[in-house]
Amino acid sequence: MPAAVATFDDVLAAAARIAPHAHATPVLRSAGLDALAGCSLAFKGEHLQRAGAFKFRGACNAVWSLSAGEAANGVATHSSGNHGAALALAAAGRGIACHVVAPSDAVPGKLAAIAAYGAVVHRCDPGIDAREAACAGVVASTGARLVHPYADPAVIAGQGTAALELLASAGPLDTVVVPVGGGGLAAGTALTLAACAPDCRLVLAEPAGAADAHARLARGERLEAFTPRTVCDGLRATLGEPGHDILRAHGAEVLLVDDADTVAAMRLLWQRLKQVVEPSSAITLAAVLAHPERFAGQRVGLVLTGGNANLDALPWDA
Amino acid sequence: MPAAVATFDDVLAAAARIAPHAHATPVLRSAGLDALAGCSLAFKGEHLQRAGAFKFRGACNAVWSLSAGEAANGVATHSSGNHGAALALAAAGRGIACHVVAPSDAVPGKLAAIAAYGAVVHRCDPGIDAREAACAGVVASTGARLVHPYADPAVIAGQGTAALELLASAGPLDTVVVPVGGGGLAAGTALTLAACAPDCRLVLAEPAGAADAHARLARGERLEAFTPRTVCDGLRATLGEPGHDILRAHGAEVLLVDDADTVAAMRLLWQRLKQVVEPSSAITLAAVLAHPERFAGQRVGLVLTGGNANLDALPWDA
Numbered sequence: 001m002p003a004a005v006a007t008f009d010d011v012l013a014a015a016a017r018i019a020p021h022a023h024a025t026p027v028l029r030s031a032g033l034d035a036l037a038g039c040s041l042a043f044k045g046e047h048l049q050r051a052g053a054f055k056f057r058g059a060c061n062a063v064w065s066l067s068a069g070e071a072a073n074g075v076a077t078h079s080s081g082n083h084g085a086a087l088a089l090a091a092a093g094r095g096i097a098c099h100v101v102a103p104s105d106a107v108p109g110k111l112a113a114i115a116a117y118g119a120v121v122h123r124c125d126p127g128i129d130a131r132e133a134a135c136a137g138v139v140a141s142t143g144a145r146l147v148h149p150y151a152d153p154a155v156i157a158g159q160g161t162a163a164l165e166l167l168a169s170a171g172p173l174d175t176v177v178v179p180v181g182g183g184g185l186a187a188g189t190a191l192t193l194a195a196c197a198p199d200c201r202l203v204l205a206e207p208a209g210a211a212d213a214h215a216r217l218a219r220g221e222r223l224e225a226f227t228p229r230t231v232c233d234g235l236r237a238t239l240g241e242p243g244h245d246i247l248r249a250h251g252a253e254v255l256l257v258d259d260a261d262t263v264a265a266m267r268l269l270w271q272r273l274k275q276v277v278e279p280s281s282a283i284t285l286a287a288v289l290a291h292p293e294r295f296a297g298q299r300v301g302l303v304l305t306g307g308n309a310n311l312d313a314l315p316w317d318a
Numbered sequence: 319m320p321a322a323v324a325t326f327d328d329v330l331a332a333a334a335r336i337a338p339h340a341h342a343t344p345v346l347r348s349a350g351l352d353a354l355a356g357c358s359l360a361f362k363g364e365h366l367q368r369a370g371a372f373k374f375r376g377a378c379n380a381v382w383s384l385s386a387g388e389a390a391n392g393v394a395t396h397s398s399g400n401h402g403a404a405l406a407l408a409a410a411g412r413g414i415a416c417h418v419v420a421p422s423d424a425v426p427g428k429l430a431a432i433a434a435y436g437a438v439v440h441r442c443d444p445g446i447d448a449r450e451a452a453c454a455g456v457v458a459s460t461g462a463r464l465v466h467p468y469a470d471p472a473v474i475a476g477q478g479t480a481a482l483e484l485l486a487s488a489g490p491l492d493t494v495v496v497p498v499g500g501g502g503l504a505a506g507t508a509l510t511l512a513a514c515a516p517d518c519r520l521v522l523a524e525p526a527g528a529a530d531a532h533a534r535l536a537r538g539e540r541l542e543a544f545t546p547r548t549v550c551d552g553l554r555a556t557l558g559e560p561g562h563d564i565l566r567a568h569g570a571e572v573l574l575v576d577d578a579d580t581v582a583a584m585r586l587l588w589q590r591l592k593q594v595v596e597p598s599s600a601i602t603l604a605a606v607l608a609h610p611e612r613f614a615g616q617r618v619g620l621v622l623t624g625g626n627a628n629l630d631a632l633p634w635d636a
Contacts, residue, residue: 047592048592263632267629270627270632271594271629274365274366274370274593274594274625275592276588276589277592309588311588312633314581314588
């Protein structure tokens, strides 16, 4: 079991634990995007991960970290989508039950995936308070083990394996850019960089309409009555305490990104890489393109976090 | 130089000739799509080819097959998009001029790519007659060498290299499905299968609204006053004579596909493979899904021919 605070040793243990279950995703490059950005971009393709997002790493590590007794009544979580689908798939792989509490404004395709992987979906009102209350009720009534989407140390350790693979495939990097929502990926990445690439800068890309990580890490302020407004449905959570503590200690920098820049970057990734990534993934490229002076000439790693974009309405539909 | 009729020896020569310039694209698989189709699907990812389509293979082979004297005044072609972009990129690689005659209804993004690769774009009216007349004019005035998009033997031989790589990566296949428009890819694939996998069936997927290959190969009829109506902008050409002859001799089968099925298959490929493919690519999966009894339990290879989809209007745009 990981300690109450995740460490890089936990990341290494997670890498070994999830290896039989998770994909080692490819690193993708584009000479055209390098020319546009003025730096060398290495995209870690986690949209090609099982269940379509890096979230499978953390969920899988958490599920397989449980003892048989702890796992007996299954697992439960609250999630706007990708963590729920990842936990459902990981639980199915271990043959245990999974309960997912999802807000009513979640992307329909993500909810369908959760159900298709065999989990029980419990709907709740939007907002982190309603989600946590509904999830506590499910845990109490089922005896399922809570796997929090970004505060669980086993989840943070699992997310840190993406950066480990990125460094192993892409070679030395000057900067790594990841999106920040609840902070699980960001914190796991910080653990990996601190151990393996201490001179590599960590930049967190956050929607300008959901800027609580920026408020806390850059200004030391906590936003009151936080209501996220962003196209990045995966980044609407507030920064969790474990992630906050790791990121503050690491000195991670936060760049705010407008949704229009994120959508433009998403179109570029679809056109140039031919990869379907969701808005929460494209925010990393948007951050680089919006601040060229901060990345000029560097070797930059970016995690394409997920590919579960809402494709309900495409231009080709009659 | 290839003979007037392409042979499998020309395919092998093309493979060696284009190797320094073209990508060896990956074969992609999806357990979810296999379950949906009831067969084992091996997708050859030519949307990840240079210039975003398999067309680079044939164009590159044609450009590098020319003697220095033949190449001196550059190359010219007519194309709805992907062949034009491919020829422009191949010509740039050899450092020679390129002229592309494109119809006024071509996808804007494809025309932009042609110009970005350094070719001169000449606009013409839609329809194969107008295209060929305009192209003849350009050839006469510039001295450029015509590289026909699907009737040139060097182009057919180059397209045949995609199936060669597919077999080498995917192993034995029971059926290969490719789209058919002008017939260059279809004919090149037939040459490769006849030599390397004579028991492997070749199925051509054709839009129901542009069914001239079906008329000629299945019924021996030539359509009068052919006006294609299909979302598959890469498949609006009529079957060329060299392709027709090779495909008739090979006994290739044609399946007609409705555009609605193609768009549904394209959404599936975007959702499950996370790959941006254009409608003309998705028609192969649509053909398999529309005729499950013809593919049940088989090992099926499908060429994802290109990824240059029109992304001008996405659901996320404000």
